[in-house]
Amino acid sequence: MKKVALTLAALTLLTAAQARTWAEIKQSGTIKIATEGAFPPFNLLKGKELTGFEVDLANALAKGLGLKVQWVTQPFDNLLIGLGQDRYDFVIASHGITPERLKAVDFTNPHYCTGGAVVTKPGGPMNAAALRGKTVAVQVGTTYLENVRKVPGLKDVKTFPKDTDAQAALMAGRVDAWVGDKFTGLDLVKAQKGKVVQGDLLFNEKIGMAVKKGNSSLLKELNAALAKALSNGTYAKLSTQYFGTDVRCK
Ligand code: ARG
Secondary structure (H helix, E strand, C coil): CHHHHHHHHHHHHHHCCCCCCHHHHHHHCEEEEEECCEECCCEEEECCEEECHHHHHHHHHHHHCCCEEEEEECCHHHHHHHHHCCCCCEEEEEEECCHHHHCCEEECCCCEEEEEEEEECCCCCCCCHHHCCCEEEEECCCHHHHHHCCCCCCCEEEEECCHHHHHHHHHCCCCCEEEEEHHHHHHHHHHCCCCCEEEEEEEEEEEEEEEECCCHHHHHHHHHHHHHHHHCCHHHHHHHHHHCCCCCCC
């Protein structure tokens, strides 16, 4: 009996572990940031090098905060769970700020605004109405999945661990459409040179960085660093480099 009680107490202690506060992070000199590393052009691995708009932006924010960065990569679906387990300080991986996610984590002010777009082969379904009776590929755990499920009359939704696998399913003709980020879609259209086309947006979303729920000291510093990057030209420079336009929320 006693043994069980001890184990439970230990478990409670474990789950009650605290996220690192801003003071603790600052003192250590290094911030631990998690991303997926498979979501071009936002976060991706080029060989062994982690790069992309969000990676560059987070590195710039950390620099502004006077910190070194330790990057951690995780499958997309595990990122917010690991945050709850204090495995890193924050997550930047194109998470849309949704009511559902806000139950589990806190989000910074948005670091970009975007939408979920339908991408298909020429002649394929270009909007929600045309998706009736069709099969769609999406990455698992995403707002694309959540929103595609609301489309009436869909035949099937196929989920993939990685967004790039969902795109590959479209290219291979295994689905009628892929729903993904509109900027990713534009890159795919360019790379495939006319073999795919981008249709309508199914929804719009604001993308933010996630901290552990209640980590208000870190949230405040990240928001301040983001505001600074937005006003001093750092953000505009990166955004133009990756997208040829400024993707901040307006
Ligand atoms: N914006 C979408 C969402 O909020 C997709 C994010 C996918 N991110 C990634 N790193 N694969 O769910």
